[in-house]
Amino acid sequence: MIKAKTAKESLSVMTNLVLPNETNNLGNMFGGELLASMDRISSISAKMHGGSYLVVTASVNHVAFNIPIPMGSTVKLESKVTRAFNSSMEVYVDVYVYDYDNSIYNKTNTGIYTFVAVDNDNKPVRVPELIPETELEIERYNAALRRKQLSLILAGRMDPADAHELKSLFITE
Numbered sequence: 001m002i003k004a005k006t007a008k009e010s011l012s013v014m015t016n017l018v019l020p021n022e023t024n025n026l027g028n029m030f031g032g033e034l035l036a037s038m039d040r041i042s043s044i045s046a047k048m049h050g051g052s053y054l055v056v057t058a059s060v061n062h063v064a065f066n067i068p069i070p071m072g073s074t075v076k077l078e079s080k081v082t083r084a085f086n087s088s089m090e091v092y093v094d095v096y097v098y099d100y101d102n103s104i105y106n107k108t109n110t111g112i113y114t115f116v117a118v119d120n121d122n123k124p125v126r127v128p129e130l131i132p133e134t135e136l137e138i139e140r141y142n143a144a145l146r147r148k149q150l151s152l153i154l155a156g157r158m159d160p161a162d163a164h165e166l167k168s169l170f171i172t173e
């Protein structure tokens with residue numbers, strides 16, 4: 001049996017400066033640059049949880065661009081696995097921009113990614129269970145199955161009729 005791991009064991013943090021070649025014509029960080037950084041850091045978290053296996057991005061489930069990030073900003077990305085299923089793992093990435101006037105980080109974006117651990121033949125392999133500890137980790141863990149079902153439906157991999165946990169949000173018997 002594979003030993004379970006806590007969510008915090010997969011924590012990965014990356015801080016960077018937004019340079020001019022990473023911005024759009026409004027002088028704000030280009031969305032694709034942010035997506036690439038989010039994919040990169042979340043793959044590190046998935047790999048930390050999955051162990052020696054390779055991990056591949058199976059889906060980008062959600063990315064909200066709530067606030068533009070201006071050129072010159074100090075951007076911090078934090079990612080953690082929120083739940084492990086059989087071979088797949090959900091990873092949350094929270095993005096913050098440093099406010100130098102008030103010496104605090106403000107959250108600007110959140111992204112939710114799914115990674116799958118695979119062997120050298122690209123066959124999915126089992127990953128350790130995840131143990132959530134903090135209130136936020138437990139909240140994200142509990143809702144992850146519904147997000148997985150939604151992601152599978154959108155990818156054409158699941159019949160909505162089989163998504164019982166997701167349906168229970170909308171339909172009460």
Ligand SMILES: CCCCCCCCCCCCCCCC(=O)SCCNC(=O)CCNC(=O)[C@H](O)C(C)(C)COP(=O)(O)OP(=O)(O)OC[C@H]1O[C@@H](n2cnc3c(N)ncnc32)[C@H](O)[C@@H]1OP(=O)(O)O
Pocket residue numbers: 043044047054055056057058059084085086087088089114116118122124148151152155157
């Ligand atoms: C030489 C030097 C080397 C150095 C080395 C070090 C590297 C160290 C860092 C590594 C970091 C790399 C990070 C790269 C990250 C990319 O950039 S990877 C490139 C982009 N991604 C890809 O190319 C993946 C392409 N897709 C695939 O290969 C296959 O579809 C997959 C994802 C492996 C799934 O395979 P499958 O045969 O369809 O498997 P299936 O059994 O149906 O599903 C497996 C699991 O995935 C889940 N799943 C599948 N699709 C979805 C979906 N859309 N939504 C949610 N869940 C899904 C299933 O529900 C299932 O979950 P579990 O119940 O097992 O938990």
